Amino acid sequence: MSESVGVDNLIALDRVKDDSVLAASQVNSVRQNLCIQHVSKSFQSKNGSVYVLEDINLEIKQGEFVCLVGPSGCGKTTLMNIVAGLEKADSGEVWANGRKVNYAGPDRVVIFQEAALFPWLNVIKNVEFGLKLKGVSSRERRDIALEYLKMVHLTRFQNAHVHELSGGMKQRVAIARALAMNPEMLLMDEPFSALDAQTRWILHFELQNIWMKTKKTILFVTHNIREAVCLADRIFILSTSPGRIKKEFFVDLPRPRDDNDVSVAEYSTKIMKELKAEIDKVVKCEMDADSCVECDIKCTTVEPAKTDIGGGI
Ligand SMILES: Nc1ncnc2c1ncn2[C@@H]1O[C@H](COP(=O)(O)OP(=O)(O)OP(=O)(O)O)[C@@H](O)[C@H]1O
């Protein structure tokens, strides 16, 4: 499991249902930051029950950078929300930093696609916000905020208002705000997906540098395989309907990585081949659903056994 491989013999490890990997004794291991055990989740909707996640098992070591990649709707955000404690699993358990996750906690800070900054506060006050809630003195929180604004290269914008920032700058403030809380773990749900390619490229370097400096554990969701290869130690590919962990890839490339490196492109191509089957499934499912609507046929409850339209992933 812990084997890492080079690009010539990149392997996808069909696994993850191996319960021994997730033995309870490992849950409290100091090296293990996150342990997701047998997590399943459904939602009730007007059309019945939607089975979103099935028996998700994964573990992340302290200081690891892990990406989740999968087609739209496969349950990446749902899984992230369960880890964050914002959503409850129907079954299974999540352990973070040696404690069972029941609620949101300051040890797991989420960074969303939209920076979600407070528009009535300037940049530095946004970064200080969580520290103020924690009761940190004004002088100390200013020092901490400045330290992290420096890390994301926004010191000179400390007094700017949120509306004066570009999208990329807003995300950098969100990262500084998250880091200022000194969490054990950053949970990043497509944080760069709304940004242009050039800004994204810059932020890939910045995030890698921040990660190398802080050694925070990072769980990062993306659709973008090249982004995942550029950032991650390991990549999990989720299948869809319901979301399951299909494959795991180790990325053994030196850092900092550049999206445009040939080696990053080679890894990405191999992973894309794995993901394509899942994307095809989503497209087929959506086209089938459209024809159901066109024919005025009422779609019925989506149950696990009926949704595996690709068969046996
Ligand atoms: N609160 C909810 N109520 C009902 N269904 C939900 C709810 N939240 C998510 N879903 C459904 O669960 C499935 C997974 O959603 P989720 O947002 O986790 O997917 P995702 O992989 O993050 O997709 P994307 O890549 O588009 O962000 C979708 O079918 C979605 O419609």
Ligand SMILES: [Mg+2]
């Ligand atoms: Mg999502």
